[in-house]
Amino acid sequence: MSNSFFYDTIEKIQSKIDVIKASSMCFVSEDNFILYNFRDELLNSVSAFNKLDTLVIKPSGGNIKIEQVRDVEEFLMYKPNYAKVKVVFFEDIDRLNVEAANASLKLIEEPPEYALVFGTTTRWNYLLPTVKSRFIRVDLSIPSVLIENINSKYGEIGIYFNFFRHYDLGVLLFLNDENTDISRIKDEVERIVKFSAKNVDELLNNFKLPLDLPENKLKFALSYYKFWNILINLNDKEFFYLIKDISQIKNDVENLSFLRNISALGSILLRDSMIFLNSSKWKYFWNNSLVYFFGLNEHIVDVDIEQIKNTVSYLNRMSTMRLANFNFEMEIFTHFFRIKRCFSRTIK
Template structure:
């Protein structure tokens, strides 16, 4: 959809604001960042809304627990101080634990008349039927102009960055902003593309940087893919030495988000490996440079192992449990993907 529909969606919610008091709304989009931008624009456009009358609830360590529902209960006991309404924002409502979801049912069904609950999700079908029945669903259109602007701005580099639009639109919003320098990004990607087995220290250092920032996601993503270009070709002995060294980053990172992010990157890798084996149509690839980087057309894929690995990676990404054994999962992750390639 075009941005005309996106802007109209904002207008619809703003016009209906008074009627929505005492209701719970769920903004559904294909990308978390699209929802965040939409909410930011919406809240900014509500007249006389004071930040003291807004409560933000976000997942912590991958979940929204019952203590956050208790915060909402305390918050909505009181009428707004400076605004016409009290607003509760719950990002990624699909991350509610079972206990939290059950505790939230009454709140979602009957918020006080002076309050509005705004929630977001990219996984509407993951929500419990009891939760869905208490929410007014509102679909947010895709912001197409962002992709077009990035394409114009980065030209040849866009070919490399294209895959981010499928699940990481926050990178596209960053690239479309004035916070970046296309020459610097190009220089970073060129530097990473020249890494070889002697750059293991550089690879590990980049994998330590926080992935909460879009600019870091670009570096980590291409380092991860370049890393695979190196390790699928090395000996088994060197491969396990590499795994041992990668596991040492545990104390320098947030392990749960890191495992989920490399699982996402792994799905891009394996999906395109399978596409290269099953189709010659480039439009189906998520990250076309991977085909060049790995020479997918010259590599035989273990189809059965690839399908199992995709399932494993998707389970990690959708998991609401954060008590993974990091060292074990790192070994499992790389071993599984290595088995997908028949060298």
């Protein structure tokens, strides 16, 4: 990622390094991709840092454990050998288990005079209050210049990329890359947008794409919303049979990743639904592209807000699920039926 995306934040740290030493900062964002890229840019850009005097702590088995905190304490016992400042970087610091969190309080509150403690999280409110109070919070967001570049580059179809700022930064970076074939992307987007119920097999094929490539993730996400554009106009019997078709891809996809991704996308859809119900101010929408895909203006009139909130909570749990102890077919049916129920009173 270009240094310019986080230039201001990194430059402030660089210029104030003597002032902020012996303190702790937590970088907060909705997207781990932003945090991971920022971490790399920060550690590689600040001249006072050196990788030989840097310790990165990552969750092990789902949590950051007290043994890892002990490693940090040992690391910070001695002054840096190769850098001006020793750096400890906790990834996903919300994963501190209670024992580790309590053990880390002193080192977060009072790092040695030659050290800095950094943390990252997408779930600031999951941190214990005693941990939060000891951090300087720094919010990171997708730089506006990136969105402006993409809108300028892709013209009218740029509207269909808005929701990626809340779903996957990697796709936006791919779209912004000078080597990305703009005409091919435009053709693919326009093709998906024009799909109808006759193109279900093609949409299902997009669901089967490996999601390690940003272009595939683009097709996957657009196909998910196009599915809803089709599903919402079906009667109950047709709806059931199409969901059954989706559940049959079990052997063609990585099950946990698939469920996480459709849960994240479903949550984005319902979030905009609540905004539509409660405000006429379009500037509050994350993704006006969903109005075009899903037809929010046609399908939302009088929906039970509590039903939407409960479903969003369910989807958020699924999008962060780590254990694979689930029934894939059942979760697919649950996903689509819960979302449909949010709109069942209003479908024309």
